[in-house]
Amino acid sequence: MNQPQAAIPRITRPKNSFVYLRAIGAVVWKDLAAELRSRELISAMLVFALLVILIFNFALELDIEARATVTAGVLWVTFAFAGTLGLNRSMAIEKDRGCLDGLLLAPVDRSAIYFGKMFANLVFMILVEMIVVPIYSMLYNVNLFIPGLLVVILLGSIGYVAVGTLLVTMSVQARTRDILLPILLFPVVLPVFLAAVKASANFLQGIEMAEIWPWLNLLIVYDVIFIAIAFMVFDYVVEE
Amino acid sequence: MEPKPRILTILDGVTLILLAVATWMVLFYAPTEATMGPVQRVFYFHVAAGWVGMLSFLAAAVAGIIYLSTKSRNWDTVSLAAVEVGVVFIFITIISGSIWARPIWNTWWTWDPRLTTATVMQLIYLAYLMLRQGIEDPDRRARFGAVYTILGFVSVPLTFFSARLLRTIHPIVIATGDPSGEGTFNMTPPMLQAFMFSLLTFSFIFITLFWHRIRLGKLSDRIEQLKLMTIN
Numbered sequence: 001m002n003q004p005q006a007a008i009p010r011i012t013r014p015k016n017s018f019v020y021l022r023a024i025g026a027v028v029w030k031d032l033a034a035e036l037r038s039r040e041l042i043s044a045m046l047v048f049a050l051l052v053i054l055i056f057n058f059a060l061e062l063d064i065e066a067r068a069t070v071t072a073g074v075l076w077v078t079f080a081f082a083g084t085l086g087l088n089r090s091m092a093i094e095k096d097r098g099c100l101d102g103l104l105l106a107p108v109d110r111s112a113i114y115f116g117k118m119f120a121n122l123v124f125m126i127l128v129e130m131i132v133v134p135i136y137s138m139l140y141n142v143n144l145f146i147p148g149l150l151v152v153i154l155l156g157s158i159g160y161v162a163v164g165t166l167l168v169t170m171s172v173q174a175r176t177r178d179i180l181l182p183i184l185l186f187p188v189v190l191p192v193f194l195a196a197v198k199a200s201a202n203f204l205q206g207i208e209m210a211e212i213w214p215w216l217n218l219l220i221v222y223d224v225i226f227i228a229i230a231f232m233v234f235d236y237v238v239e240e
Numbered sequence: 241m242e243p244k245p246r247i248l249t250i251l252d253g254v255t256l257i258l259l260a261v262a263t264w265m266v267l268f269y270a271p272t273e274a275t276m277g278p279v280q281r282v283f284y285f286h287v288a289a290g291w292v293g294m295l296s297f298l299a300a301a302v303a304g305i306i307y308l309s310t311k312s313r314n315w316d317t318v319s320l321a322a323v324e325v326g327v328v329f330i331f332i333t334i335i336s337g338s339i340w341a342r343p344i345w346n347t348w349w350t351w352d353p354r355l356t357t358a359t360v361m362q363l364i365y366l367a368y369l370m371l372r373q374g375i376e377d378p379d380r381r382a383r384f385g386a387v388y389t390i391l392g393f394v395s396v397p398l399t400f401f402s403a404r405l406l407r408t409i410h411p412i413v414i415a416t417g418d419p420s421g422e423g424t425f426n427m428t429p430p431m432l433q434a435f436m437f438s439l440l441t442f443s444f445i446f447i448t449l450f451w452h453r454i455r456l457g458k459l460s461d462r463i464e465q466l467k468l469m470t471i472n
Contacts, residue, residue: 163391170384174374183370187363188391191398198406214405222398229394233387236308 023108027116031090032123041089045128049082053136067140072200075136075144076156076193079129083160084182086124087168090117095172104238114234118165125157142204148212149203155219156196159226163189166230169237192226195219248451255441255448262434262441270434273425280425282340284435288442290333290358295446296326297361301393304386316382317457319389320372325449327365329442334358353403360399364392378464 035041056074060066094100094117103113133153137144164185171180199215266284273280303319306312337355338348349355368388375381427435 166387166391170371170387171374173380173384174371175376176370176374180371180374183367184388187360187367188395190360191395191402194399194402194406198402218402218405225394225398229391233308233390236383236387239383 020109020112023106023112024116024119027103027113028119028123031117031120034093035124041086041124042127044089045082045086045124046131048085049078049128049132050135052078052081053132053139057139062140067142068205069201071136071140071142071144071204072197075132075153075200076197078132079125079153079157080160080186080193082128082132083125083157083164084185086128087121087161087164087185088172088178088181090121090124091165091168091172092177100238104240110235110238111231113238114165114169114230117169118161118230121165122157122161125161126154129153129157144204146203148209149200152196152199152203152216152219155216155223156192156200159192159196159219159223160189162223162226162230163192166234166237169234189226192219192222195222244455248448248455251444251448251451255444258441258444262438265434265437270431271428273431276344276425279340279343282336284438285442286333286336286340287435288438289329289336291439292442292446293326293329293333293361295443296322296329296450297365297389297393297396299450300326300365300389304389307382307386313378313382313461314458316385317461318454319385321450321453321457323365323368323389325446325453327362327369328449329446330358330362330365334362351403353400353406356403357396357400361392361396364395368392 053074056062056077060070060074062070062074091100094103104110106113133144133150136142164181167184167188168181171177171184174180195215195218199212199219202212202215262284266281270281270284272278300319300322303315303322307315307319334355337358341350342348368385371388372381372385375384
């Protein structure tokens with residue numbers, strides 16, 4: 001991939017935070033460029049997300065009363081399912097064509113690779129959410145453009161992707177790869193979901209901020225905790 | 241091949257005796273609780289099994305951390321042993337809890353924070369076992385296992401905390417109880433004695449099983465090595 005040439009010879013230990021950021025940027029850019037050319041991942045995630053919403057429509061009879069209470073849940077389940085699809089795909093590409101080994105040979109700190117993959121996955125997830133949210137609003141005539149709700153979606157996605165990127169790196173190296181990711185990911189990421197669904201539902205029902213703050217704070221704390229753990233253990237997951 | 245250590249044999253016997261005494265204490269020594277009746281006796285082994293389950297998962301995470309820093313295969317065996325023992329005990333906790341909840345809460349199951357957390361914990365460690373099954377390379381299996389036990393052990397308290405913000409009806413008997421939980425009661429001295437004795441007994445059962453499982457793990461490692469030697 002097109003790494004920035006100037007950066008490579010100098011970094012053995014990235015003391016310089018600028019170099020570190022550039023390494024992250026290079027990984028993100030690589031993923032985005034590859035996606036821009038193939039458009040496999042986003043389109044698959046998007047179509048899948050829309051299908052999930054369609055299925056919910058029939059399964060739950062989303063009439064007006066039901067919508068008020070279940071919208072948050074439907075949205076998050078959709079994001080979670082589409083998310084696993086995206087995570088699996090983004091790592092399977094690396095693994096199948098030996099790109100991961102190439103990445104690991106790069107003279108940058110391993111955590112830079114983790115953050116790069118994480119940001120790229122986050123971008124994919126947010127892109128899908130940016131399309132799903134307006135479509136959902138339109139189809140079901142619910143206004144989802146509440147600034148608070150969008151913040152919750154962002155925070156929830158960060159937590160989800162932080163754990164997901166770590167676990168998918170593990171699951172692609174296992175024999176049962178595609179099936180394994182949701183089984184590993186969902187129980188661990190549950191606290192993020194609980195907080196995200198609750199906060200989203202509160203925003204949708206227009207409950208006052210004082211009651212939503214605890215959930216938002218929790219989400220932020222969970223994001224920080226999960227990113228910190230992933231940062232600490234990622235080395236062991238890619239070590240050969 | 242090392243023979244079974246003498247202490248382990250003694251421990252087996254002691255554990256069996258303790259279990260017999262504990263069963264007697266729970267069934268006959270402790271008085272019947274006034275409002276709930278005989279079903280309250282589930283409580284003694286229920287809490288003890290839960291305590292041991294949590295202890296196992298803590299042990300698994302600690303062994304995982306030690307494995308990652310020392311890379312000694314023995315710690316991976318310890319970690320796996322702890323998870324397997326923990327899964328069994330948490331299963332006992334969930335089943336015994338359900339038996340108690342049926343007459344007291346009038347349902348087998350409710351999504352109370354503790355119940356939710358126990359279920360999620362069980363799912364996390366079942367996922368751990370599946371993860372291990374899917375990886376052939378022993379070093380990689382050990383590394384991934386260690387990472388997952390650490391991640392799981394951090395996630396479980398967070399789940400509990402989140403779920404607790406939602407609602408709780410589970411009685412809190414230990415800790416300075418607020419009496420709002422449905423089915424809360426005060427322990428009389430004989431009850432407390434039976435309870436403490438159950439905790440002790442289950443801790444012994446835990447140590448015995450844990451030790452046996454570690455020994456088993458080491459033996460199967462040895463077999464694997466011998467197999468490789470014959471192939472080469």
